[in-house]
Amino acid sequence: MSAIRQGMRQVMAWLHGWTGLVLGWVLFVMCLAGTLSVFKPEISRWMRPEATATADRIDAMSTAVAWLSTHNRGSTGWYLNAADNRANIVDATYDSDGGDYVVRALDPVSGMPVARETLGGEFFYRLHFELELPYPWGRWLASIAALAMLTALVTGIAAHRRIFRDFFTFRPRKGQRSWLDGHNALGVLALPFHLMITFSGLLTLASLNMPWGIVANYGNDLAAAFHDLAPGAVDRPAAKRPAPLAPIAPMLREAERRFGGAPFGRLSIEHPGDAAAVVTVYRADSAQIGATVAEVSFDGPSGRVIGAWAEHRPAVQTYAVIYGLHMGRFASGLLRWLYFLGGGMLTLAVATGMVLWVVKRRERAPLSLTNRVVERLNVGVIAGVPIGCAAFLWGNRLLPLDLASRSQQEVNIALGAAALALIAGSVMPPRLGWPILLAILALLCLGAPLVGGGTGYVQAALSRGDAVLPAIDLVLVCAGLAVLMMVLPVRRPSPAASGRRSRRLPA
Amino acid sequence: MAGLLQFAALYLLAAAMPQHRGPLLGRWQQVVRSQQASIAGWALLAVSFGLAIAAGNPIFVVFWLGLLPLSCGVILLGLSFFPRLLHGAILAVPLCAAGLLLTRVVP
Numbered sequence: 001m002s003a004i005r006q007g008m009r010q011v012m013a014w015l016h017g018w019t020g021l022v023l024g025w026v027l028f029v030m031c032l033a034g035t036l037s038v039f040k041p042e043i044s045r046w047m048r049p050e051a052t053a054t055a056d057r058i059d060a061m062s063t064a065v066a067w068l069s070t071h072n073r074g075s076t077g078w079y080l081n082a083a084d085n086r087a088n089i090v091d092a093t094y095d096s097d098g099g100d101y102v103v104r105a106l107d108p109v110s111g112m113p114v115a116r117e118t119l120g121g122e123f124f125y126r127l128h129f130e131l132e133l134p135y136p137w138g139r140w141l142a143s144i145a146a147l148a149m150l151t152a153l154v155t156g157i158a159a160h161r162r163i164f165r166d167f168f169t170f171r172p173r174k175g176q177r178s179w180l181d182g183h184n185a186l187g188v189l190a191l192p193f194h195l196m197i198t199f200s201g202l203l204t205l206a207s208l209n210m211p212w213g214i215v216a217n218y219g220n221d222l223a224a225a226f227h228d229l230a231p232g233a234v235d236r237p238a239a240k241r242p243a244p245l246a247p248i249a250p251m252l253r254e255a256e257r258r259f260g261g262a263p264f265g266r267l268s269i270e271h272p273g274d275a276a277a278v279v280t281v282y283r284a285d286s287a288q289i290g291a292t293v294a295e296v297s298f299d300g301p302s303g304r305v306i307g308a309w310a311e312h313r314p315a316v317q318t319y320a321v322i323y324g325l326h327m328g329r330f331a332s333g334l335l336r337w338l339y340f341l342g343g344g345m346l347t348l349a350v351a352t353g354m355v356l357w358v359v360k361r362r363e364r365a366p367l368s369l370t371n372r373v374v375e376r377l378n379v380g381v382i383a384g385v386p387i388g389c390a391a392f393l394w395g396n397r398l399l400p401l402d403l404a405s406r407s408q409q410e411v412n413i414a415l416g417a418a419a420l421a422l423i424a425g426s427v428m429p430p431r432l433g434w435p436i437l438l439a440i441l442a443l444l445c446l447g448a449p450l451v452g453g454g455t456g457y458v459q460a461a462l463s464r465g466d467a468v469l470p471a472i473d474l475v476l477v478c479a480g481l482a483v484l485m486m487v488l489p490v491r492r493p494s495p496a497a498s499g500r501r502s503r504r505l506p507a
Numbered sequence: 508m509a510g511l512l513q514f515a516a517l518y519l520l521a522a523a524m525p526q527h528r529g530p531l532l533g534r535w536q537q538v539v540r541s542q543q544a545s546i547a548g549w550a551l552l553a554v555s556f557g558l559a560i561a562a563g564n565p566i567f568v569v570f571w572l573g574l575l576p577l578s579c580g581v582i583l584l585g586l587s588f589f590p591r592l593l594h595g596a597i598l599a600v601p602l603c604a605a606g607l608l609l610t611r612v613v614p
Contacts, residue, residue: 168524185583189583
């Protein structure tokens with residue numbers, strides 16, 4: 001019996017190691033980006049320091065629609081996310097005259113696109129599940145990585161010999177022992193969160209992983225599938241006759257009345273400016289845990305209600321609750337920070353796991369060639385990806401405001417910086433690579449609040465009583481200091497570690 | 508409230524473990540036996556989770572689960588680096604709880 005159990009533990013530990021190793025770097029990117037996405041609207045605010053105006057969500061939406069009505073022609077649809085107590089701008093996606101869709105942040109008071117064209121926190125959100133790869137490859141890779149994560153979590157639990165006895169144990173400065181303790185603590189203490197976020201994340205991409213249910217029922221008729229998912233949605237063809245849009249504010253108020261006082265979160269206008277325009281108002285996801293759909297549709301020119309619908313089917317609602325738990329849009333205040341903490345712990349659990357793979361093998365024997373490659377890739381990814389994220393913030397502050405396709409240039413800077421760091425980490429010996437790259441990361445974090453405008457931004461924010469920008473500055477400074485503290489011990493024990501290795505070699 | 512109880516419960520559970528008894532309990536080691544601490548810890552944990560459920564809104568259950576890594580993390584880091592601070596924190600728990608109860612009852 002015990003032989004079987006020992007054997008099982010070994011098999012589980014083997015699987016845990018390999019699933020973690022093969023997709024660990026991808027998982028690290030996903031976990032880091034996902035953790036940052038928890039504060040997506042706040043990061044967007046930080047990245048648009050000129051957009052300081054705030055307005056009531058209905059007023060902001062009315063001015064946004066008014067601006068689009070006068071400045072946008074020949075669009076097939078406007079898709080607008082409301083300003084709320086977290087985002088101060090209206091986030092608009094629209095096309096014009098058969099062109100591509102563009103995304104713009106509209107000022108809540110003037111309705112005009114704000115000066116600093118940037119993806120903001122949306123970059124991290126997209127990176128989290130699309131990994132900057134073309135559709136569907138990014139999502140495929142993300143869902144395979146999520147599957148590996150779930151495997152790694154379950155096998156990790158099975159392989160952990162003293163899950164309860166070592167629950168509160170951390171023994172610092174003991175080489176492999178400390179890495180293992182840290183990895184265990186990061187994994188075990190937030191285990192409910194890790195399991196929830198991995199499983200729910202996997203489920204959000206389930207239609208990509210397991211399309212067979214949809215294919216068996218609908219074949220290639222995806223329109224029919226979408227219609228059944230949202231049976232109350234109003235969809236009608238354009239009339240090809242122009243007609244002005246009725247005032248939007250009364251429609252928004254009527255919709256909120258029908259939501260039982262819950263705020264609206266999104267608005268879509270199909271065929272704007274056409275006689276058959278349809279205005280659909282959606283309830284905000286922040287109103288409840290589950291991201292269940294509730295919508296009211298209006299006839300554009302008259303403002304009459306032509307459809308109202310809320311999701312009540314148990315299966316769809318179950319999915320909506322799981323999806324809502326993953327997105328965490330309902331979470332405010334402390335709970336949002338706890339999401340951030342859980343995500344941060346998962347990110348660090350992945351990182352420590354990757355480091356542990358190398359440390360464990362180094363303490364037994366000199367590293368094989370493959371493991372030396374792993375060691376260097378660890379340096380490049382674990383230090384390089386955060387460097388890319390910080391460089392993204394620097395790009396936001398440094399690029400000229402009137403640069404063409406500015407938001408794409410910011411992304412290029414982020415990817416370029418991460419790629420450079422990855423190359424540097426692979427070329428340099430890890431003993432130099434770790435401290436150098438981590439020191440660069442710390443400097444980037446510490447410098448981000450000041451670059452491009454000195455203390456001007458934070459002073460302006462403080463003088464108008466805006467806490468978001470200073471809070472993010474503070475988090476950046478704390479992150480920078482934490483990384484700096486890591487650099488110092490990383491540099492000191494490395495001669496000792498190599499000394500121990502050489503002492504063991506002759507034996 | 509549930510959060511405070513959760514922290515106290517986890518503290519007791521940690522104090523029930525042989526390797527953490529010394530730093531967590533100090534002179535109280537002679538008074539509190541491992542088994543007592545363990546039973547009290549699990550009971551408090553159950554009560555705090557019950558409070559989260561009884562609050563009515565499912566958001567509090569999510570909250571309770573989200574607080575777990577925070578409470579455990581504080582105990583773990585405290586045990587490794589600053590056990591003194593941890594003593595202060597656990598002594599503050601009944602005071603905070605009493606304060607919270609007072610604000611509920613008095614207004």
